[in-house]
Amino acid sequence: xxxxxxxxxxxxxxxxxxxxxxxxxxxxxxxxxxxxxxxxxxxxxxxxxxxxxxxxxxxxxxxxxxxxxxxxxxxxxxxxxxxxxxxxxxxxxxxxxxxxxxxxxxxxxxxxxxxxxxxxxxxxxxxxxxxxxxxxxxxxxxxxxxxxxxxxxxxxxxxxxxxxxxxxxxxxxxxxxxxxxxxxxxxxxxxxxxxxxxxxxxxxxxxxxxxxxxxxxxxxxxxxxxxxxxxxxxxxxxxxxxxxxxxxxxxxxxxxxxxxxxxxxxxxxxxxxxxxxxxxxxxxxxxxxx
Amino acid sequence: xxxxxxxxxxxxxxxxxxxxxxxxxxxxxxxxxxxxxxxxxxxxxxxxxxxxxxxxxxxxxxxxxxxxxxxxxxxxxxxxxxxxxxxxxxxxxxxxxxxxxxxxxxxxxxxxxxxxxxxxxxxxxxxxxxxxxxxxxxxxxxxxxxxxxxxxxxxxxxxxxxxxxxxxxxxxxxxxxxxxxxxxxxxxxxxxxxxxxxxxxxxxxxxxxxxxxxxxxxxxxxxxxxxxxxxxxxxxxxxxxxxxxxxxxxxxxxxxxxxxxxxxxxxxxxxxxxxxxxxxxxxxxxxxxxxxxxxxxxxxxxxxxxxxxxxxxxxxxxxxxxxxxxxx
Numbered sequence: 255x256x257x258x259x260x261x262x263x264x265x266x267x268x269x270x271x272x273x274x275x276x277x278x279x280x281x282x283x284x285x286x287x288x289x290x291x292x293x294x295x296x297x298x299x300x301x302x303x304x305x306x307x308x309x310x311x312x313x314x315x316x317x318x319x320x321x322x323x324x325x326x327x328x329x330x331x332x333x334x335x336x337x338x339x340x341x342x343x344x345x346x347x348x349x350x351x352x353x354x355x356x357x358x359x360x361x362x363x364x365x366x367x368x369x370x371x372x373x374x375x376x377x378x379x380x381x382x383x384x385x386x387x388x389x390x391x392x393x394x395x396x397x398x399x400x401x402x403x404x405x406x407x408x409x410x411x412x413x414x415x416x417x418x419x420x421x422x423x424x425x426x427x428x429x430x431x432x433x434x435x436x437x438x439x440x441x442x443x444x445x446x447x448x449x450x451x452x453x454x455x456x457x458x459x460x461x462x463x464x465x466x467x468x469x470x471x472x473x474x475x476x477x478x479x480x481x482x483x484x485x486x487x488x489x490x491x492x493x494x495x496x497x498x499x500x501x502x503x504x505x506x507x508x509x510x511x512x513x514x515x516x517x518x519x520x521x522x523x524x525x526x527x528x529x530x531x532x533x534x535x536x537x538x539x540x541x542x543x544x
Numbered sequence: 545x546x547x548x549x550x551x552x553x554x555x556x557x558x559x560x561x562x563x564x565x566x567x568x569x570x571x572x573x574x575x576x577x578x579x580x581x582x583x584x585x586x587x588x589x590x591x592x593x594x595x596x597x598x599x600x601x602x603x604x605x606x607x608x609x610x611x612x613x614x615x616x617x618x619x620x621x622x623x624x625x626x627x628x629x630x631x632x633x634x635x636x637x638x639x640x641x642x643x644x645x646x647x648x649x650x651x652x653x654x655x656x657x658x659x660x661x662x663x664x665x666x667x668x669x670x671x672x673x674x675x676x677x678x679x680x681x682x683x684x685x686x687x688x689x690x691x692x693x694x695x696x697x698x699x700x701x702x703x704x705x706x707x708x709x710x711x712x713x714x715x716x717x718x719x720x721x722x723x724x725x726x727x728x729x730x731x732x733x734x735x736x737x738x739x740x741x742x743x744x745x746x747x748x749x750x751x752x753x754x755x756x757x758x759x760x761x762x763x764x765x766x767x768x769x770x771x772x773x774x775x776x777x778x779x780x781x782x783x784x785x786x787x788x789x790x791x792x793x794x795x796x797x798x799x800x801x802x803x804x805x806x807x808x809x810x811x812x813x814x815x816x817x818x819x820x821x822x823x824x825x826x827x828x829x830x831x832x833x834x835x836x837x838x839x840x841x842x843x844x845x846x847x848x849x850x851x852x853x854x855x856x857x858x859x860x861x862x863x864x865x866x867x868x869x870x871x872x
Contacts, residue, residue, distance in 0.1 A: 292643035294583070294650070340843050350581055350642045351846060354787065357583060357646075358842035361784055365836035369829050475780075479654060482647045517662040524651035531636050531644060544641045 262392045264508045270397045270466055272484075272504025273404035277459035278477060279484035279496035280408055281452040287428040287491030287542060288448050291349040295336070295360035296456060296481060301474030302363050303329040303457025304464040305371050311378050318378045319399070322461050326454040333453025334446055342445075360475065368471045376469040400462045404497070407458055411451065412493055420447055428491055480507065480523035487530050489541025498538060502526070548689060555696040557813060562703035563764050565805035568789045569707075569714055569798060570757030576796035576856070577723060578750035579730035580638070581646040585758055585786050586779035587653030590660055591629050592622035592759025593766035593776075597673040598666070600767075607668050615679045619706075619763045626759025627752045629656070634751040638744055645751075653779055660774050672773025676766050703764060707802070710757060715798050726750055727796075781835065785812065788842050794852025803853060812838070 278300055285293040303325045310321035336359055344352045385392040415421035420443070426434040427444050435441060459481075463473055484503045488495025503523050510522040535543045567585060574580040582588075596618035603610035613621075633652050637645040660667050667673065680698035683691040717723050729736040729743050737743050766772040785808060793804020812834075819830035845852070 286643075292646055294646065343847055347850070348579075350579065350646075351850070353581060353643055353646055354791075355843060355846055357784070357787070358839040358846075361780065362836050362839035362843075365832040365839065368832040369836070373828075479647070479651050486644075515662065517658055518655075521655050521658060524648075524655055527648065527651060528633075528636055531640070531648070535640065544643055 258390050262390075264512070265505060266391070266393060266397065268505030268508035269501060270400050270504070271508060272501035273401045274459050274463045274466070274500075275477065275480050275484050275504050276497040276500025277404055277407065277455050277462065278481035279488065279500045280411065280493055281455040281459075282481050283485040283488070283490055283492065283496040283541075284424075284448055284452055286485060286544065288424055289352075289445065290431075290544060291352045291356075292482070293452075294353060294356040294478065295363060296452075297474035297476070297478035298360045298363040298367075299329060299333060299453060299456040299474065300460030300463070300477060301367055301469075301471060302332060302460070303453075304460030304469050304473065305367050305376075306457070307461045307464065308371070308376055308378065308469055318461060318465050322403075322458065325457040325461055329457035329460075330450045330453035333449040333456070337445065337449045364471055364475065371471070373471050376464075378465055378469075396465050400466060403458065403462065407455065408493060408497055411455075415493065420444075424448060476520065479520070479527070480504070483523040483527040483530075486535070487526055487537055489537025489539040490544070491541045492537065492539045495537055495539040495541055548693065552693060552696060555693070555700055557809070559696070559700050559703050559768055560813075561806045561809045562700065562707050563761050563768070564786065564789060564809055565707055565802040566710060566761040566764065567758050567786045568793065568801040568805045569710055570754040570761065571786055571790050572754075572795060572798060572801040573714060573717075573750050573757065574754035575790060576801070577718065577726040577730065578747055579642060580747060580751055580754075581642040582649045582751070582754065583646050583783060584649030584651075584653030584656075586777055586782040587649070587656040588626045588629065588755045588758035589762035589765070589777065589782060590656050590779075591626045592762030593772045594660065594667055594673070594762075595625035595759070596622040596763035597676050597766050597772050600677055601673060601675050604668075607665055607673075615677060615767060618767070619760055622759040622763035623756040624759075626762070627756040630752045630755035631748070634748045638747040638751065653783070657774070657779055667774075670774060672771055672776070673766075674771035676770050676772065678767050678770055699768060703768075706760070706764065710760075711798055711802065714757075718798060784838065784842075785809075788838060788845070790852075791842060791850075792845050792852055794854040794856060796856030797852070797854045800852050800854035800856075807853070 278296060282293065282296055285291065285296075306328045307318055307321040307325035310316065310324050311318055314321075340355055340359060341352055344355055383394050383396065385394045385397075413421075415425055423434070423439045423444050424447060426437070426439060427441070431441075434444075459477070460474060463477065467473075480503050481500070484499035485496050486499070487502060488497070488499030503526055506526060507519050507522045510519055514521075530537065567589065570588075571582065571585060574582050596615075598607075598609040599611050599613045599621045600615055600618035601610045602612050629652065633645075633648055637648045661670065663669075678695070678699065679702060681695045683694045686694060725736070725741055726746060728739070729741060729746055733743055765776075769776065786805075789804040789808045790801050791804070792808060793802070794800025815834050815837075819827060819834065822830055
């Protein structure tokens with residue numbers, strides 16, 4: 255196998271998959287750092303976003319890219335609603351109770367998707383897309399789009415977090431909640447803003463996963479482990495760490511096929527997760543450990 | 545005969561309740577005593593089921609074993625195997641907050657599912673292992689119908705004996721200094737550490753004991769069905785049912801865990817009977833609506849009755865009782 259083949263068949267799909275994981279992992283890292291619990295319904299929220307986009311695509315006959323903002327807004331609204339109805343009143347209890355509630359929410363969201371859209375595999379558009387050839391690199395348009403969208407969304411988020419007043423408030427909550435509350439930051443607004451961002455990122459990762467592969471009711475749940483591995487690998491609370499972690503996990507999963515049977519591709523994320531917890535629980539870029 | 549069928553159904557239900565009660569007891573050791581979040585119950589269940597199947601079936605070509613051992617060897621083996629799977633996970637994750645264990649246990653359940661599906665040498669792949677011997681199943685002297693009934697009743701008796709033994713052992717531990725120490729670690733880790741308790745090691749103990757009980761539950765299930773296939777259990781549904789059983793029944797209370805298993809399993813299978821009568825085009829959707837409702841039930845219990853039906857018995861609890869005469 256020559257070098258170009260390695261790039262074309264393993265590294266490029268790995269980067270694309272990694273970008274999708276990165277979008278989800280950024281959301282996980284935000285919830286982990288600001289709200290301080292592991293949100294297990296994250297993957298299924300992504301599934302919901304992907305299927306909302308499907309409804310828009312089939313209903314209005316537009317391209318998935320036009321449906322993406324609609325899915326982002328709708329999923330953000332759902333995320334805020336779930337927080338208001340189910341998580342808010344658990345805030346005073348031990349955080350692990352919310353983790354348990356989120357496991358139940360994961361099941362509920364999946365059930366809604368399965369009732370409304372069924373359990374069959376769906377796609378945004380039929381037919382096979384042939385990759386274009388760029389100096390020997392074979393890349394599909396949607397793959398370029400995925401990576402660019404990830405960079406744009408995460409870059410925008412990073413700007414928001416470092417430059418705007420509310421972004422700074424979110425970071426303050428993440429660094430020291432007591433101090434942040436004492437200096438007059440409105441906790442409710444920060445929590446709501448977090449869920450808007452997290453819901454939107456979930457929808458984006460779901461839509462891009464659906465665009466590059468296919469839509470299944472279990473697609474999000476299967477992304478949960480890689481996304482958590484990415485967030486912990488990068489360092490909890492670090493946006494750029496989550497992106498780095500997502501890319502590493504995505505590329506590692508694709509490359510793992512070269513050495514282990516392809517059935518165990520999904521085990522790669524788990525191995526990375528355990529390895530990081532064992533040797534460096536703070537992650538590559540020093541993050542938090544809860 | 546109508547009432548024979550009903551009796552058979554009742555026995556069937558009771559056996560399942562017994563098996564789920566074992567799983568809920570195992571989870572109670574982990575969550576109720578020690579505050580450990582295990583979201584991979586189905587994984588430990590599968591390890592137990594397959595271990596016992598490999599140890600007790602007759603020799604078969606194309607896969608390891610069929611060691612033809614007596615059933616109790618298989619059941620002990622199931623417990624040991626589940627404990628061995630739990631050990632490294634606990635060793636790595638229990639140093640951190642329980643969120644990490646939740647993620648890792650989802651992961652281990654997923655890996656076990658992959659191994660079960662693809663390692664045909666071990667598990668016979670998608671066809672599964674059949675011909676698992678069932679203790680006390682043959683009653684040659686009776687008529688066919690009553691013999692079946694007798695074998696069901698005999699198996700129920702075995703399940704009840706195992707469950708009562710497990711209950712007595714766990715309850716004894718709950719009241720022993722070990723149980724008090726576990727609750728101390730759960731409620732205030734820092735204080736327990738300051739008292740000189742080895743928090744990590746004790747958590748590991750609770751995690752391993754609980755997982756072993758889950759493995760035993762898996763073995764009981766495999767021997768009851770006489771076969772085990774990858775499709776026998778839906779990992780998320782099984783895991784989630786056990787969670788709602790424990791939370792509804794009352795985490796930290798062993799009798800609550802058993803009561804919760806009975807209540808939830810009866811609701812779950814009754815709703816299945818109800819939806820089976822629907823026309824087929826609605827039947828599939830009804831299955832998912834049931835899943836939605838069971839998720840909603842957890843949210844409602846967490847919100848309105850977090851202590852469950854039978855709250856944890858706390859000695860010398862001076863906090864004002866929240867719900868009337870529940871505390872003594």
